[in-house]
Structure formats: structure tokens, C-alpha cells
Amino acid sequence: MKSKLHLGVVIFFISISVLSCSPGGTFSISLRYKPLKDFPSLQERVGPTLGIVSLKDERSYTLIGQHVKILGGSNSFISHPLPLQKAISESLTETLSRYGVKTVSIPNWDMKPESLKNIGADSVLAVEIKKFWTEGKGLLFATKVKTSIQLLIHLGVKKEGKVFTRKVEVEKEMTVARLTPKEVEGMINQTLTEIFDSFFSDPFRTTPTTSTT
Numbered sequence: 001m002k003s004k005l006h007l008g009v010v011i012f013f014i015s016i017s018v019l020s021c022s023p024g025g026t027f028s029i030s031l032r033y034k035p036l037k038d039f040p041s042l043q044e045r046v047g048p049t050l051g052i053v054s055l056k057d058e059r060s061y062t063l064i065g066q067h068v069k070i071l072g073g074s075n076s077f078i079s080h081p082l083p084l085q086k087a088i089s090e091s092l093t094e095t096l097s098r099y100g101v102k103t104v105s106i107p108n109w110d111m112k113p114e115s116l117k118n119i120g121a122d123s124v125l126a127v128e129i130k131k132f133w134t135e136g137k138g139l140l141f142a143t144k145v146k147t148s149i150q151l152l153i154h155l156g157v158k159k160e161g162k163v164f165t166r167k168v169e170v171e172k173e174m175t176v177a178r179l180t181p182k183e184v185e186g187m188i189n190q191t192l193t194e195i196f197d198s199f200f201s202d203p204f205r206t207t208p209t210t211s212t213t
Contacts (some may be wrong), residue, residue: 024073027181028080029064031087032189033095037197045203046157047122050096051106055085057129064188065147067179070138077134077184083134092125092196109156111165116158128152131169134188136179143179145174147187151184151195155203164206168195 003054065077069189079087095104109115109124116124131150136143148171156163176183 002209006129019108024067024069024075026076026078027184029077029181029185029188030080031084031091031185031192033088033091033192033196034189035095035197035200036193037201039099039200042096042200042203046101046155047159048100049102049104049117049121049123051109051124052089052092052103053106053109053124053126055089055127055129057083057085057132059084059129059132064132065134065136065184067136067143067184068138070140075136075181077181084129088127088129088192091154091183091192095196111154111156111163113156113161116163118122119156119158122158124156126154126156128154134184136184139175142175144175145173145179145183145187147191149188149191149195153199160204164204166199167177168199170195 035125040155062078063076064079065074067077071073081087081090096103104121106121106124109119109126111126115166129151131148134145134147136145150167150169153168154163155165155167172187172191174187
């Protein structure tokens with residue numbers, strides 16, 4: 001009985017070693033903002049046409065995450081589509097159309113109220129990506145995961161003659177039995193949903209928002 005138990009333990013740890021030392025790779029993560037809230041007055045507040053300025057990614061790298069395994073090797077994650085700015089912009093466009101808000105591309109904007117009269121839209125949105133990273137660290141029987149996203153969101157509303165700016169910082173930590181690309185995708189998309197659901201629920205609020213879970 002003891003020999004069978006010992007053999008089982010050996011096989012278990014060999015399996016862990018094989019899985020942990022398996023070659024790493026780069027996986028595409030499909031980024032999609034899927035609202036959990038409804039925004040019935042969004043069109044009334046921002047107007048029927050919203051200009052989206054090309055998102056500014058201030059990071060110095062393309063990856064959006066990495067999973068470092070306990071016994072060596074790692075998986076890397078990139079957004080789909082690439083680059084990250086495109087993934088977020090396309091997701092916002094798809095979502096806002098459901099609420100009767102048409103989006104148009106705005107090549108540039110200085111984020112000043114005085115320039116709103118020259119914008120070919122009722123409102124204009126500019127997003128600066130300060131941080132966007134998911135880190136998985138392998139433990140003996142699990143993986144600890146931390147997702148950190150920091151955005152600076154500027155909303156200029158022509159009829160208000162104002163620019164509303166909100167800083168959003170979100171950090172989430174959790175432990176999972178096994179980290180897969182699908183798990184990473186779910187964590188990131190859930191965080192994006194929380195950020196933009198909060199923003200579009202009250203787009204004129206400018207108080208910095210910090211959320212830690």
C-alpha cells in the first residue's frame with residue numbers, strides 16, 4: 001500500500017515537472033468590452049456622434065501579460081487584434097453602436113475645451129493607456145495572478161463646452177489552480193467591463209477612481 005502511495009506521489013510530481021517545464025509560447029487574447037449595465041441616457045448626454053481619437057499607448061512594449069511557470073518556461077500574451085489601442089477602440093465602437101451612438105475616427109485632439117467647436121462630432125473621447133498588464137506566477141499547486149490596468153480617459157462634450165477627465169486604476173489579484181489563455185482573457189475582459197461600465201454610467205464625473213480587489 002505504501003509503495004503504491006509512494007509511486008503515486010512520484011508520478012504526480014513528475015507530471016507537475018513536465019507541465020511546468022513545457023515550452024512556452026505567445027497567445028492572442030481577444031479583448032472585448034461586454035457591458036453588464038444599461039446606459040439609456042448615454043446618447044442624450046454625449047450626443048448621437050462620438051469621435052474617438054487614436055488611443056495613446058504609453059507603454060514601451062507590445063505584450064499585455066506573461067505567465068512565469070514555477071520550474072521554468074513562460075507564456076506571453078498579446079491582444080487581438082493588434083495593437084492594444086486597436087483592440088480597445090474597436091471594442092468601444094461595437095458597444096456604443098448598441099446605444100445609438102455612432103463613432104467616428106478623429107485623427108488628433110489637444111484635449112482642450114476651446115477646440116471642441118472644431119471637432120466633427122458631438123463629443124470626443126481620448127484614452128491614454130498608462131498600464132495594461134497581467135502577471136501569472138507559478139506556485140507549487142496553483143498560480144497567483146495579478147491584473148493591473150491604468151487608463152486616463154478624456155471626454156470632451158461640445159454642448160457642455162467642457163472636457164471631463166478621469167483617471168482609472170484597477171488592480172486585481174487571485175489564485176487559480178491552472179492559468180490558461182482563456183482564464184487570462186476572462187480576467188482582462190472583466191476588468192475592462194468594470195472600467196467602462198463605471199465610466200459610461202456617469203461620464204461627467206471627474207473624480208479619480210481607484211479600485212483594488
